Amino acid sequence: xxxxxxxxNSKNWYYCITYNGRKYQGSTKTTDKQSAKLIAEAxxxxxxxxxxxxxxxxxxxxxxxxxxxxxxxKAQVVPDVRKRTASNHFLPVFGNKRLNGIAMPDIRSYxxxxxxxxxxxxxxxGKREAEINFRSVNYEIAILRSFFNYCxxxxxxxxxxxxxxxxxxxxxxxxxxSDEDISKLVVGGQTS
Numbered sequence: 001x002x003x004x005x006x007x008x009n010s011k012n013w014y015y016c017i018t019y020n021g022r023k024y025q026g027s028t029k030t031t032d033k034q035s036a037k038l039i040a041e042a043x044x045x046x047x048x049x050x051x052x053x054x055x056x057x058x059x060x061x062x063x064x065x066x067x068x069x070x071x072x073x074k075a076q077v078v079p080d081v082r083k084r085t086a087s088n089h090f091l092p093v094f095g096n097k098r099l100n101g102i103a104m105p106d107i108r109s110y111x112x113x114x115x116x117x118x119x120x121x122x123x124x125x126g127k128r129e130a131e132i133n134f135r136s137v138n139y140e141i142a143i144l145r146s147f148f149n150y151c152x153x154x155x156x157x158x159x160x161x162x163x164x165x166x167x168x169x170x171x172x173x174x175x176x177x178s179d180e181d182i183s184k185l186v187v188g189g190q191t192s
Contacts, residue, residue: 015040134168
């Protein structure tokens with residue numbers, strides 16, 4: 001029989017299980033009473049499985065990033081070519097990782113690498129400097145965030161590694177004036 005209780009100075013609930021004449025006690029590591037009841041019942045089930053040599057239930061297998069990425073793309077109601085195109089940037093980085101091996105520092109590192117890659121590009125001829133920005137990197141992070149939310153719904157992972165990763169300022173690439181531009185401004189300012 002499984003029961004739960006609280007100690008005077010503790011917010012967490014504890015379980016007490018009597019099974020085949022033996023007593024088992026421990027913390028449920030939760031402050032929620034309903035969750036504590038479920039944990040106590042699960043612990044009692046685990047004890048019965050151990051005694052009867054029944055293997056524990058297997059968790060869903062967590063696959064590699066590319067396999068789950070393809071699953072995510074197929075699950076989309078409307079196919080999005082932009083997602084597949086954006087994935088050309090992050091699949092080489094995350095392609096060899098298991099899903100549960102990707103954490104927030106990996107996402108931030110990816111974001112920084114992409115930012116530096118864009119900053120190293122020369123000025124595009126025929127384009128204003130303001131058009132060269134970090135919007136594409138923010139879009140890629142948004143796609144990753146959506147992908148990880150899908151994985152949470154499917155119970156592959158518990159936490160989205162993109163949470164807490166801030167967007168890049170899309171207008172942070174400012175135009176630097178050349179010597180010629182500065183001289184035009186100085187001469188133009190003196191004619192008044």
